[in-house]
Amino acid sequence: MDLDTVRTFVAAAEAGQFQEAAADLAVTQQAVSKRVAALERTLGVRLFTRTPRGTKLTIDGQAFLPHARELLRVAERAVASVRAGSRPLRVDVLASRSAGSGLMRGFHRAHPDVDLDVVMLFDVDTAVAAIRSGTIDASFRAVAMPGRPLPEDVESAWVIDEALQLLTGPAHALADARSVPLARLAGHRIWMPGLAPGTEWTAYYDDLVAEFGLTIEATGPNFGSDALLDTVADTPALATFMGDRTRLVWPAGHGLRRVPVTDPVPVYPHSLLWHRDNPHPALATLRAHLAATAAGRRAAGTWVPAWARAGDGRGPVQPS
The missing domain is CATH 3.40.190.290 (D-Maltodextrin-Binding Protein; domain 2)
Incomplete structure (x- = not known):
């Protein structure tokens, strides 16, 4: 699983909008859409639904969110374990x-x-x-x-x-x-x-x-x-x-x-x-x-x- 797609999913879920997530990640909105779509293909489920005010997590998206956050925490700990200092x-x-x-x-x-x-x-x-x-x-x-x-x-x-x-x-x-x-x-x-x-x-x-x-x-x-x-x-x-x-x-x-x-x-x-x-x-x-x-x-x-x-x-x- 590509951690960049997981990180983008978490940013979008917390922002509630792909555009705001893109600004937080310093990427384009198109890049956010592509990463979320790639993650959805990997998981075989829809993670977001579009609303007039932005995006909303699906039931599957809500179920995946805490695990996605834990994946990112584990990744950070793994990097810290070998980072000098x-x-x-x-x-x-x-x-x-x-x-x-x-x-x-x-x-x-x-x-x-x-x-x-x-x-x-x-x-x-x-x-x-x-x-x-x-x-x-x-x-x-x-x-x-x-x-x-x-x-x-x-x-x-x-x-x-x-x-x-x-x-x-x-x-x-x-x-x-x-x-x-x-x-x-x-x-x-x-x-x-x-x-x-x-x-x-x-x-x-x-x-x-x-x-x-x-x-x-x-x-x-x-x-x-x-x-x-x-x-x-x-x-x-x-x-x-x-x-x-x-x-x-x-x-x-x-x-x-x-x-x-x-x-x-x-x-x-x-x-x-x-x-x-x-x-x-x-x-x-x-x-x-x-x-x-x-x-x-x-x-x-x-x-x-x-x-x-x-x-x-x-x-x-x-x-x-």
Whole structure:
């Protein structure tokens, strides 16, 4: 059904005259007559009858009018859903408890007027494809992976480093330590069942293992953070890594400890990705917010993989 004919029908019904409807629509009266006639042929009914004072809706016209108005409202909502500045800003944060999620909560507090859609995609390849297709506007990722450069139309900028902490149960040998040097973790079993081959976070931990001789186990199914916390709390021989910006709540009886890792501090680099031609005005607002609130530069005494050192750490995301 041609929406122009529906729009013309509604204008004529509200004006009561084809001539007045034509003036409202900035078309000729002949164009109004042709559009109404086309709609009547599509529907197979008469919508108007002529009167000395103009036009009058038939019974079928009266029945169709509320549906015609709803069609136009639906069409307007459909256009608004993809019009830059009218639709929400769609941002991928990887996980609800991640640093990216925390950064977006801070953005929302600072800019409550910006409509947001927060999504959680799996890996950087999925996020990049969504950025290029326009499904999302931005994504928080660690992106400078070896041998996998970003497409030329996708921009990235470092946002912040997240320090890793060792999460242990109360009976673990390091549970009471105020901090632990990274080299001292060699020989301890670190359990991370969420490491999936080909993902950016697995590439990060592979380099961490290779450089410091750590033992990271990714065995067993990944039942989520609750199951991970239960197992670490009950198993003195196991620990796991947790970002210092990761928000978790566990039962008081678990007695879990978060131990800072030092000398050097392993940090996970978070970057913002976006399409260079994305016109959404709220994207510029987000970039300006991150530039004003995120860490200025990578701190001394920290560690990231060589590929992250090459691509990140030169400064925060810049506003448009």
